[in-house]
Amino acid sequence: xxxxxxxxxxxxxxxxxxxxxxxxxxxxxxxxxxxxxxxxxxxxxxxxxxxxxxxxxxxxxxxxxxxxxxxxxxxxxxxxxxxxxxxxxxxxxxxxxxxxxxxxxxxxxxxxxxxxxxxxxxxxxxxxxxxxxxxxxxxxxxxxxxxxxxxxxxxxxxxxxxxxxxxxxxxxxxxxxxxxxxxxxxxxxxxxxxxxxxxxxxxxxxxx
Amino acid sequence: xxxxxxxxxxxxxxxxxxxxxxxxxxxxxxxxxxxxxxxxxxxxxxxxxxxxxxxxxxxxxxxxxxxxxxxxxxxxxxxxxxxxxxxxxxxxxxxxxxxxxxxxxxxxxxxxxxxxxxxxxxxxxxxxxxxxxxxxxxxxxxxxxxxxxxxxxxxxxxxxxxxxxxxxxxxxxxxxxxxxxxxxxxxxxxxxxxxxxxxxxxxxxxxx
DNA sequence: TTTCATCTAGACTGTGTGGTCTATAAAGTA
DNA sequence: TACTTTATAGACCACACAGTCTAGATGAAA
Numbered sequence: 313x314x315x316x317x318x319x320x321x322x323x324x325x326x327x328x329x330x331x332x333x334x335x336x337x338x339x340x341x342x343x344x345x346x347x348x349x350x351x352x353x354x355x356x357x358x359x360x361x362x363x364x365x366x367x368x369x370x371x372x373x374x375x376x377x378x379x380x381x382x383x384x385x386x387x388x389x390x391x392x393x394x395x396x397x398x399x400x401x402x403x404x405x406x407x408x409x410x411x412x413x414x415x416x417x418x419x420x421x422x423x424x425x426x427x428x429x430x431x432x433x434x435x436x437x438x439x440x441x442x443x444x445x446x447x448x449x450x451x452x453x454x455x456x457x458x459x460x461x462x463x464x465x466x467x468x469x470x471x472x473x474x475x476x477x478x479x480x481x482x483x484x485x486x487x488x489x490x491x492x493x494x495x496x497x498x499x500x501x502x503x504x505x506x507x508x509x510x511x512x513x514x515x516x517x518x519x520x
Numbered sequence: 521x522x523x524x525x526x527x528x529x530x531x532x533x534x535x536x537x538x539x540x541x542x543x544x545x546x547x548x549x550x551x552x553x554x555x556x557x558x559x560x561x562x563x564x565x566x567x568x569x570x571x572x573x574x575x576x577x578x579x580x581x582x583x584x585x586x587x588x589x590x591x592x593x594x595x596x597x598x599x600x601x602x603x604x605x606x607x608x609x610x611x612x613x614x615x616x617x618x619x620x621x622x623x624x625x626x627x628x629x630x631x632x633x634x635x636x637x638x639x640x641x642x643x644x645x646x647x648x649x650x651x652x653x654x655x656x657x658x659x660x661x662x663x664x665x666x667x668x669x670x671x672x673x674x675x676x677x678x679x680x681x682x683x684x685x686x687x688x689x690x691x692x693x694x695x696x697x698x699x700x701x702x703x704x705x706x707x708x709x710x711x712x713x714x715x716x717x718x719x720x721x722x723x724x725x726x727x728x
Numbered sequence: 729t730t731t732c733a734t735c736t737a738g739a740c741t742g743t744g745t746g747g748t749c750t751a752t753a754a755a756g757t758a
Numbered sequence: 759t760a761c762t763t764t765a766t767a768g769a770c771c772a773c774a775c776a777g778t779c780t781a782g783a784t785g786a787a788a
Contacts, residue, residue, distance in 0.1 A: 328734020329784040350646055352560040356776060366736045368778085377776065429645055433703050437637055437645040438558055440706040454707030481716060484704070488717050492700030495641050496692070498648040499662030508689060509696050516724065536764020537754040564746060574766045576748085585746065729788100736783070745774080753766070758759100 331369065338363035343384040348427040350438050351381050351446075381435075382449040388431045389453045393460050406468035407517060410486070413461065414510040417490055421497035421506060432457060433494040458487045478520040489513050539577065546571035551592040555639040558646050559589050559654075589643075590657040596639045597661045601668050614676035615725060618694070621669065622718040625698055629705035629714060640665060641702040666695045686728040697721050 341362040346354050359380060360367050374380045396413060403409045420426050432453050439446050462483035469479045493506050549570040554562050567588060568575050582588045604621060611617045628634050640661045647654050670691035677687045701714050 326734070327732070327786055329736080329786095331735065332784095350560075352558075353650070355774080357774095367738080369735060371777070372735080428649055434645045436703050436706050437642045441636055442561070451708055454704075481720065484709075484713060485717055485720055488697055488700030488704055490700065491703035492696030492698065495644050495699035495702075496662075496696055498644050500659055501692075505692060509693055512689065512693055512724065516720065534764070535756055535762070537756095537766080539765065540754095541765095563744080565744095575768080577765060579747070580765080731786100731788075733786085734784085737781090738779105739781105740779075741777090743775085745772100747771090749768105749770075751767090751769100753764100755762100755764080757762080 333364040338365050343387045346384045347431040385449050385453050389456045396460050406464050409464040418506040422503040429498050430494045461486050474520045541572040546573050551595045554592045556635040593657050593661050597664045604668050614672050617672040626714040630711040637706050638702045669694050682728045
């Protein structure tokens with residue numbers, strides 16, 4: 313995120329005029345804009361302003377509004393997967409990894425530094441079934457989320473701490489809870505309310 | 521729903537030309553339309569067609585698109601509350617009432633006879649924070665849902681079966697799970713997957 | 729320096745939208 | 759039969775939007 317960007321990488325620069333904006337930063341800005349407003353309430357002008365890229369450049373890079381949205385969803389998914397990879401490296405204990413993941417979710421859902429809700433959940437309820445390509449991206453993102461939550465549980469299963477069946481079952485169960493907390497948070501639930509839910513859910517995990 | 525409508529009730533008929541559509545049926549049709557498409561993707565033309573009412577009549581009755589939407593949300597909330605009232609009359613046992621509620625949710629989320637998802641959840645993730653009046657209606661609807669789920673639990677507490685604290689805690693917990701299942705269902709989860717979640721959650725309830 | 733590929737700035741266009749307005753139809757009341 | 763009230767049908771308007779296009783800017787390659 314805040315790592316010093318390597319300017320002028322060795323990668324050969326293409327022929328024409330160089331972009332006047334940073335690709336990765338623009339991608340993040342586009343993600344944040346869709347996250348903030350939703351798909352339909354985001355205009356191309358919003359994306360142009362947020363990304364710093366020219367309108368035509370966005371069309372050049374992403375095809376159309378739908379392409380921008382799908383890229384945003386993929387970007388969002390990837391960030392979560394990367395975060396969990398890091399958490400699993402930092403924390404060997406399964407329950408503590410899950411505590412971190414769920415605790416970070418609660419913090420983010422109730423903290424003011426990010427847009428409300430979750431781009432994946434927001435988008436799923438706004439757009440599932442409305443467009444084939446978006447639908448596919450959403451299905452992938454939702455499956456990726458379950459798979460990502462599942463990773464620490466699979467590690468626990470490999471260690472013989474729980475069964476593979478429990479890993480599967482719990483990963484879906486915890487996904488449901490996180491998804492549900494997103495809706496609760498957007499309807500005004502505070503941090504302690506959500507944390508109580510997480511604590512109750514972890515009891516479920518520890519019993520497995 | 522399909523009960524024979526009493527035509528020409530005793531209520532004195534107002535002076536002017538009578539409405540060419542059924543008020544209650546129109547209200548339901550409006551609810552279904554918003555449920556199907558979401559707020560922003562629903563046009564006034566959609567609502568005119570679905571309700572059978574004239575465009576001007578809708579504006580006369582509801583003020584504007586936002587008023588139509590808020591009425592739809594209130595209508596939706598009321599239907600759920602009525603359903604639970606009935607279920608509590610039919611079934612005295614607390615856990616069995618909750619089983620019915622959650623089971624019906626699973627059936628509806630995976631059955632094809634209703635629009636996808638849940639109008640309350642869909643609308644919350646699409647519109648929370650976007651408009652003050654809609655926001656208020658959504659907060660009310662979400663609080664009503666928790667309160668409605670809470671009713672069988674409060675009845676159990678009054679009977680001394682569980683503590684009031686557990687009733688409060690579990691009502692929020694189960695709300696989170698239902699909300700979460702809505703997202704899961706819209707991302708393609710099948711009935712048995714959701715039913716497994718419900719079964720796991722009911723274990724939690726029985727332990728209280 | 730010229731050429732070529734790419735990016736930029738923003739004008740432009742067709743379509744769809746929420747909301748209003750007008751003319752008319754259908755009922756009750758006097 | 760007039761008069762009043764309410765609903766209907768649909769034309770109408772101003773606006774916002776996604777997407778396209780054009781003219782010019784910028785840099786590498788020749």
